[in-house]
Amino acid sequence: MKLKHALPVAAIxxxxxxxxxxxxxxxxxxxxxxxxxxxxxxxxxxxxLKVTYQCSRGETLxxxxxxxxNGKKSAALTKEGSSQVAKTWLQSHRNPITxxxxxxxxxxxxxxxxxxxxxxxxxxxxxxxxxxxxxxxVTLPPATPTGEGELTLSKSGWVSVR
Numbered sequence: 764m765k766l767k768h769a770l771p772v773a774a775i776x777x778x779x780x781x782x783x784x785x786x787x788x789x790x791x792x793x794x795x796x797x798x799x800x801x802x803x804x805x806x807x808x809x810x811x812l813k814v815t816y817q818c819s820r821g822e823t824l825x826x827x828x829x830x831x832x833n834g835k836k837s838a839a840l841t842k843e844g845s846s847q848v849a850k851t852w853l854q855s856h857r858n859p860i861t862x863x864x865x866x867x868x869x870x871x872x873x874x875x876x877x878x879x880x881x882x883x884x885x886x887x888x889x890x891x892x893x894x895x896x897x898x899x900x901v902t903l904p905p906a907t908p909t910g911e912g913e914l915t916l917s918k919s920g921w922v923s924v925r
Contacts, residue, residue: 799815834893
């Protein structure tokens, strides 16, 4: 089997086995990110997540955690506009980042300060709940005041909530 066919087959096999597969995407070919911890609840409206990331360009990080009322995984949270169906949505554009082409490890705070944020995270319990869908996106500033910034790094996937 050729390598170009082996990678998609491996991703499908891992997904079928219940392993979260998410690749870093964006316009920065050196960009990558890996969630290094569980999403840890600090209090009723704040959580933190440790991430190792690498990017050679980018100025702003948006990090988001979404969860359904039952705390379980759902493909509904991976779709565009899924904050509407989420019971909990913590996010932030305020965490500083360093994009110098070198690996960085940092703890990022997610909270309900920004408009639209809502709810409380549900931690893992006896009924296997406590999963959150994370989005980690690094952008450059928009070229025009009304434009969108260039996405240089985008990583998403499921993490357990503690």
